[in-house]
Amino acid sequence: MKHLPKHLRPRWRYLAVAIESWPDASFDRRALQRDLWYAAQNLLGDTGSAEVDLTVVSFDRTDGEATAIVRTRRGHTDEARAALACLDSVGDDPVGLRVRGISGTVRACEEKYIRGPPEAPAKRQVVFENQDRRAVERGERIDVRTDDAFAGTTALDFR
Amino acid sequence: MYEAVHARPDGASTVARQALSAAEYGFDGIVVRNHSDERATYDRDAIAAEYDVDVVSGVEVRAEDPSRASGLVGNARSSETLVAVHGGDVRMNRFAVEQPTVDVLAHPMRGDGDFNHVLAAAAAENGVRVEFSLARVLRAEGGSRVRAIQDLRKLRELVADADAPYVVSADPFTHLQLRAPRELVAVGETVGFEAEAVRAGLAEWGRLAERNRDRQSESFVEPGVRLENDDE
Structure with missing residues (x-):
């Protein structure tokens, strides 16, 4: 399909998310994406979930520690934050997470809030x-x- | 802003680990509110110094009936900075709000617990903080979560009507269950709280701790009366 003109393209915000779990955690990007969708849908409903449109853009995990960049629509970062906070576990692995910061581009998000790979355990x-x-x-x-x-x-x- | 946590053996993480995570999440301090039958041993000053976060000793009195709870509250009052009562039972809720020596009534709507305008008025009169526990909003699913949100709404309306004091907590049992203040505010707003009310509820733990420490200091006689040094 033809690219949308610039003023009609959606505006995104990228959330840098720090995720902690027990060292035996084994979830991957797909599992995180799936559970994030469920979390958003359970908290915000179908319409709210469509509004925030959460997508896991990048994901990097070493045992008990992971970082992810989650994309949402501009103006819906508070709802995105709430849905993330309600993510209690991914698959069977309990997770703790917090939003380190929010940027307008993936690159700025990585440079500002994600410093290198997680520490080797x-x-x-x-x-x-x-x-x-x-x-x-x-x-x-x-x-x-x-x-x-x-x-x-x-x-x-x-x- | 403060968070009130359960530490090992009540939860899975030690006080130090909860403090480390809380400091990283942007809290000014934690209140250790282990249940009275699952007390933790820890070095408050060492943890506070190492992670640059305030650590408040506290207890959540859990008892089968008010008469036993009464004794436990009395014992804890002299040794702990902050005394909460494990709510969630109509009789225990009533006991807690009628005791001026109790600081916080924890999760009054837990299980088959309930709250009403009479209890709210008693809480306001005795200065007992009613806890809005976000635990089940954050960690339950389906029907029980729907009921948790309904319970919070009912409690919020009663507390607002009686102008009773309150605290807010995610009630974490491990460092993984901690959530940062901004996240709690976002969740609170989604379930119908004012953002400012959630922030005030998180800050209230710290104010309570400060007030109680002042009361436990040697120069304190009674509210408004204190001993002055007359060395000059």
Whole structure:
């Protein structure tokens, strides 16, 4: 189809989203996109969901940490923020997320709010609650594998 | 703005991890409100210094009946900065709003809990903050989420009518359940709150903590009366 004239093209806003999860998370861009659509539809309804038109433009994950750029229509960033906040898990993986910033272009969004790939995690052994446990360390953050789940801790807990 | 969190063993993350995430999300502080039967041990000053975020010691008193809760509130009052009561049961809601020593009635609409104009008036008179918990808006689905939003609307109308004080929280049990203030404001607006009301509700935790710390300081005698140093 022929390109739309410039004044009729939609205006986008790009949200830089920081996503955190437990180290065993395995979701990909498609899973995030699907659950984001559901989250928007559940919160805002079909019309609201069509209005915000959320699309995951880029996605980058290393174990427990991911960044994504999510596109929405200009003037609907608050609704987009609300729908994102209601994203409690992707697939079966619980996620925590926050909007780092909003830009008018993908490039500005990447340059301003996404600095390089996420930090590479390191495996280590820790003594947590008087037991030897395996753990995954990302900078200050340490996720300890307990019997049936993970525990979120920081370096401060092992001093 | 402050967030009131549950930490290990009540939740999955330690107080330090909640504090680290909260600082990154732009909160000025956290209130540790572990249930009274799941208390956490932590070094408040070390965490506050390391992550540059205020850490307020608190408790959410959970008891089967008001008489037991009463004892727990009394014990907690002297040791904790902030005392909340685990609401969600008609009798416990009523107990909490009638106690001036209680700071916050947590999630009064949880489970089969309910609220009415009489309780709202009592909360206003005794200065008990009623909590608007966004937990189920953020984390429930389908019918139970619809009911959560309906409950919030009812509570909002009652609280506004009685001009009762309130707090807002996402009630996170892990650092993954934390949401930044701007996100909470956006969600609040979607379910019918004024943006300013959500911000005020998040800030209220901090104001409460400051007031209670002042009251617990040695120079405090009673509201409006304090001991002055006469060294000069």
